[in-house]
Amino acid sequence: NAGVTQTPKFRVLKTGQSMTLLCAQDMNHEYMYWYRQDPGMGLRLIHYSVGEGTTAKGEVPDGYNVSRLKKQNFLLGLESAAPSQTSVYFCASSQHRSHQPQHFGDGTRLSIL
Template sequence: NAGVTQTPKFRVLKTGQSMTLLCAQDMNHEYMYWYRQDPGMGLRLIHYSVGEGTTAKGEVPDGYNVSRLKKQNFLLGLESAAPSQTSVYFCASSYFRAEAKETQYFGPGTRLLVL
């Protein structure tokens, strides 16, 4: 049981390049989330998904797109990377309902540097 995994662990991009971050969970969770973590700030929600085929915007969605074609996978895309997107990205998942009381299970993170 791997829990939540993220690919890649680290990536360097040039401004304007695109990339996709992959998140996979094997806990049969309905809800999945993408966060970014920046120094001196708490986690900020980028997008989330309440089930296969559905996504919604979080607090800081601009510059990112997401897809949830399969229940176990949640992809985060950067179409044209900018230096402001340099951050550590965390994926998380939770059980059936997106109530705030649900425990979230986190992946190990992806460190992205945009030059």
């Protein structure tokens, strides 16, 4: 049982390039989330989804877009990467609302030069 899988694990981009981070979960969870983790800042919520075809903004959504075309997948896109988006990105899922424990992937380490 893989749980939450994130791809890629590492990536280096140049400023202005675009990319998509993929998150897949095999637990049939309704809710999925994208967080970023920066040194000394803890985790901050970027976007989340309460079900297939839905998305919503979190605390720090600017510069990111998301899509949830399939229940098991949640994609995070950077249209024009900026150095400020250098971070570790974590995807998580939960069975229902965030009142319940969340299951996390191992993260994508992204550097923007």
